[in-house]
Amino acid sequence: MSSPQTAQVRVDASAWQGELAHSWNYIGYDEINYTTTPEGEELLAKFMAMQEKPYFVRPHHLFCTGNGHGIPKWGSTNAYLEDDDGTPIYDWTIVDQVFDTMLKYRCKPFVELGFMPQDLADPAHYDIGADAWSAQQYRATGWAAPPKDYQKWYDLVHALVQHCQQRYGENEIATWYWELWNEPDIFYWRGTPEEFNKLYDYTAAAVRAASPSARVGGPATTNPGPSSRAAAYLEGFLEHCANGRNAYTGGTGAPLDFISFHVKGGGYRADPRHRKQNPPSVKQVLRDTANGYAIISKYPQFQGLECILSEIDPDGWAAGGAHDNANLNFRNTEYYASFTAAAFDKVSRFAKQNGWDLRLLTWAFLFVGERCFEGTRVFSTQGIDKAIMNLFRMYAQIGTQQVAFESSAAKNPLDYADMNGRGEKPDIAGFAALSGSKRLDVLVYNHHDDWDMRGEYTVELEVAGLPFAGKSVTVTHQRIDAEHSNAYAEWVRQGRPNYPAPGQRAAIKARDGLELLEAPRTVEATSSTLRLSFTLPVHGISLLTLTAAE
Template structure:
């Protein structure tokens, strides 16, 4: 876009059609007008940095070539503040990864039935996190083969064409000896304290298992509570002020979540015989529900947001939990990162970051509505080694090439300070998006913050249907700025089909599966968060600044104003 279209002085008025009316937009395309007002004089409390959490089924990818590279990139977003959660940290095996599989071989038993501990692979995983500026969100699981009450079959050989429930093998069963289970956890935590120091490990999160309310746990709810109590008691014996919580259940958890919370608050602890189990944070999962309709992807943002609302409603119903940190331990457009299919075709392009922007903004709103101390929303996406380029997995990168979705986290990482009141006449109201998603008019909304002499405004143009549509002609007005008259500097970052998008660059190359070194470097360049034009001056008068720009369907803009 020409600089003259990007920057507008506050003393220039631009007359637009009424919002919803079509006008000519960028490059002659039709556009509809949207007015966004950000009020810097109306702070709404600190902007929650909920984006800092990531995770994956396959822990061993983390220390492989592209896994190390991606972890380092995540760590650079907020050193020491980014967390990573992984399944299979206690699973038996030699560390060879596969889809929805990983292992560490940490526990086995010798010919006399005595425990043997080997921390080698676990150390390699956590050492890589530490070297990358990342901390573990420790998932205590799954069951080692020699501890499982049903050890065979143990390792699955799942593929994206197989039934999902084929993954539930011997690792999903209760332990044959709960004391040995507790001793394994105790020794693991003590080992981490000895290796990384108590001050570091105090900053980690510890929770037991994954989604014990569905097939990941092949025992009863009461057996899970016993598993949880023994593990949490072991963690606290090893490090008395360790941060512990759970249950990282599938969905809001419903009755399972309430049973868990009531047990932790007032139940009899299976390990200690005392009342209650320590609970420093509460976690649950929320997924959307995309489908394939008429040959295109239709996202299901409403399903994910309704699950989050129900989870918040359950937690807020307990007065004893008022103010407790809450983490959405998996927070994604759908439920299977390693699955493939036409309904998942959104993952490589601009739809994924746009969905993330629109959904995370509503998660902030829901947390405010229910008085939730929201600490994190964990994106269950990482990378898959030795797979074709842009193979359709839910991931942040493909063969070392970062996908557009990575750039929404770069944008989130740039924003800080106080969240500001932002109103858009093109934004679908919260109650509307909860009820039916974004199926008719598009959702053009904003999330804004300010710190010191800088303000950030994130604007998205979202629709559930992955179909072309008219641009939004956005008229953005910042009011109440803490400077009356000044010359500001405006930077405009963009994610869309043409910017910050290695996938469309790869398509324009002819979708090579063996890109040349020159092509690979071009893809690296295309993957980076891009400025839309050069930074330029903008006038601030009477504490106001006005900016006009066109935003294509499924595009995201970050406007950074400094003064």
């Protein structure tokens, strides 16, 4: 009998379960202008270096008015202005720089069509006459207003898509996503749901008119929790696209090539007293994803469409950090990686069980000029990669032929009595995949929502059905935990410097890559079953790669 601190994990490499959808190749961030900074290009180059397929990049503020300089939670391109007579002036200079940079690093734009240009904002929501100098009111509310003229909005979207078609080619932009807006069910949209649906009608018509093969969709609403405004908004949007009167064509319904909504595991706001709050909840992420699926399933005409969780994260407020609220320090640590591994695994399993084409977008990038390990939701801080970046390095190595994976310590968060599994043991689970007949990858994570939980578990791994029985097998074991693939631990050892001195930085940077738990070793697969044992701490992730000798 296994001890309470042991997990029995069994992988059957002969039990194929179809393709493992590498659906995690999506990232996003508020500050569109960070894309073209040296720091932004450095990070995109890292994604290019590890990608097995292009990453899609979704920034906010594509149409916003300003000085073209990114700051936390804000960006601008001046793509749309009007002359004194109200004639539109299109300027694609910054937009081109952003898209060119994405493509330079073999990424692809996930084009978020928003927000409202200053000169196009509805005066009922925003008075440009009182704001021509400071633009403070525009940044407060004007960007979220409906357009004063829906035809001018149509013309703007059409002009952008047409410009991209001419610059990059129809075949290229047909691979992009064209998504309207972001989170219209909250403060990102100052109009009514009906006005948003009208905006979608004009947007979809403009995209399709400029590029018939382009993919257009939305509505990028927030967590569709049970009986929530977000759930009602998502359903109202789908009902409109299915059966509503189209405000542009006068016909019934609107084109919809993909559906998007967001799920977060919790939320934090500034708290100078730094009181401990509830941790993020994998259960909430899974529950709201399942509820979104239930809403979509009411519309048979939308079955089979891609659905993108165009933000799936432990929490909201990416620009907030540990100095704003000490709870956000979890983003610096291995916890962020283990939460993401658990959440992605649970929603991906749900999607596979339901034959649902689900894609996952991590809302994280970087912040220029921040203090080291600020605690913002980023992959890299001052050019030093966090543990979360190393999870994506693990993902990029994994094969595509999924095989059976079972764990005696796996949990279903929907069974938890509360939102965080208090009183439950940690969830030890994962997945496995083959690459041809000579390599097997097994990812095992150990997660509990309580970021203060400690402990170490023994994982007894049995791999059956090996396609390379009778051969020597090299076992490579990569690990993310408090001491591996985790530059934060070294930053703490170096005294937590806000701006590390050159020697400190070198020591911290040396630990920011994906690290081995032990040196690779060779074992003999004398039969089709191989047994391995290792310890895995809470909030740890192991990637074991078994490679047959030539």
